[in-house]
Amino acid sequence: MRLNKTFFYILLGWVAVLGMTSCADEKIAIPESLIPKVITVEEFNTGNYNGKLVQIEGVQFEESEGTKFNGTTSNANGNKTVSDCAGNTFLLFTSTSRDFANSTLPRGNGTITGVGSSFNGTVQLELRTIKDIFGLQGERCDPTAGIAVISIKEIRDLYKGSNVNIADDFKIKGVVTSDKDGGNITSRNIFIQDTSGGIVVRFTSDHAFALGDEIVVVVKGTELSEFNGLLQVSNVPNNSAKKVADGTLPTPETVTIDDLNTDNHEGKLVQIVGVTFTGTGKFKDNKGNQTIAKDSKEAIVYTRSAATFGDDALPTGAVTVVGHAAEFNGTQQVLMRNKNDIK
Structure with missing residues (x-):
C-alpha cells in the first residue's frame, strides 16, 4: 500500500516539474492541485489535507544531528518529528523504499513541501522527492533562549x-x-x-x-x-x-542501603559498595526485581526486559552497584544504566 502511495507522490513531483516547463510557443499550465497550499502545523494536524499537496513554513526537524530519514530496514523507524518555533509538531514519514531513506536530515529551519496522509489514524506528511526539504536552510529557532x-x-x-x-x-x-x-x-x-x-x-x-x-x-x-x-x-x-555542550558526568554519590531507602537521593546517580545479589539467574528474572544485601539491609535493583544486559548472569560475591536512585510505588530501587554499572 505504501509503495503505491510512494509511486503516486513521485509522479506528482515529476508532473509538477513538467508543468513548469515550456514547449515551443506554448506554456503548459500547472493544475491547481499541484500548487502546494501553504498551511500551518496546527492546520495540517487536523487531518483535512490527506492526499493534498501542502507547504509548511518555519519548521525544523527535532532529531539530533546526523539522523537519517529512515536508515533502517523497517518502516516502523520512518517517522521523524518536525516542529515550528511555537512547539507545535507533526510527523514526517519515510519508507525504506524511498531513494533518500538513508540521507541525513537537514538541520536548518524553513519550508517543507509534501503530501498529507495518515496511518492508523496518525496524520503524517510524505515527501515526493528529496527536493521537498531543500527549503530547510535557515537558522534554527531556539525555544530555550533568554529564559x-x-x-x-x-x-x-x-x-x-x-x-x-x-x-x-x-x-x-x-x-x-x-x-x-x-x-x-x-x-x-x-x-x-x-x-x-x-x-x-x-x-x-x-x-x-x-x-x-x-x-x-x-x-x-x-x-x-x-x-x-x-x-x-x-x-x-x-x-x-x-x-548545549558535551558535559562531565557527575561522580556517583556513595550511599548505604539505609541512605537509599530514605528517598533523599531520588533522581541522582549513586553507588552502593560491597553488596551481594541474593539470587541467581539473570538480571531480568523475577520481573527484573533483584535483591541486593549488606549488613542485613536489603534493596532492589530493577532491570527492564528491554535492557541490553537483561540476559546477563547476576554477579556472585561482593560488588559495587551504580545507578539512579528511584522509587516504584513506595519501594526504593536502583536503576542501572548499562552492564558497566557493576564494578
Whole structure:
C-alpha cells in the first residue's frame, strides 16, 4: 500500500516539474492541485489535507544531528518529528523504499513541501522527492533562549504531594546521566543532574540525547508529577530541550542501603559498595526485581526486559552497584544504566 502511495507522490513531483516547463510557443499550465497550499502545523494536524499537496513554513526537524530519514530496514523507524518555533509538531514519514531513506536530515529551519496522509489514524506528511526539504536552510529557532535557569532542587521543591502545572518561564540545566542505548529506561525519559540534585524528564516523543550530554530544558507549560512514586517533569515537547555542550558526568554519590531507602537521593546517580545479589539467574528474572544485601539491609535493583544486559548472569560475591536512585510505588530501587554499572 505504501509503495503505491510512494509511486503516486513521485509522479506528482515529476508532473509538477513538467508543468513548469515550456514547449515551443506554448506554456503548459500547472493544475491547481499541484500548487502546494501553504498551511500551518496546527492546520495540517487536523487531518483535512490527506492526499493534498501542502507547504509548511518555519519548521525544523527535532532529531539530533546526523539522523537519517529512515536508515533502517523497517518502516516502523520512518517517522521523524518536525516542529515550528511555537512547539507545535507533526510527523514526517519515510519508507525504506524511498531513494533518500538513508540521507541525513537537514538541520536548518524553513519550508517543507509534501503530501498529507495518515496511518492508523496518525496524520503524517510524505515527501515526493528529496527536493521537498531543500527549503530547510535557515537558522534554527531556539525555544530555550533568554529564559532564566533555576536549579533542579528548586524544581523538585515545587512538588508538595500533588501535580503542579508549571506556569513560570524557567528552564533547568543538567547533564544526562541515563543511557538510552542501555535500554534500562524508556525511550521518552532521561535522568538529568546538576550540583543540586537529579530528576526525570519525560518527553512527548522519543528523544536522541546521549549519556553525558549537557542540556537545557524549558519547563514552562509542563507538569511536575509522580509516576509510580518517581518525581518527573512530564509532557515536555522535544523541541523545548537543547544540547548545549558535551558535559562531565557527575561522580556517583556513595550511599548505604539505609541512605537509599530514605528517598533523599531520588533522581541522582549513586553507588552502593560491597553488596551481594541474593539470587541467581539473570538480571531480568523475577520481573527484573533483584535483591541486593549488606549488613542485613536489603534493596532492589530493577532491570527492564528491554535492557541490553537483561540476559546477563547476576554477579556472585561482593560488588559495587551504580545507578539512579528511584522509587516504584513506595519501594526504593536502583536503576542501572548499562552492564558497566557493576564494578
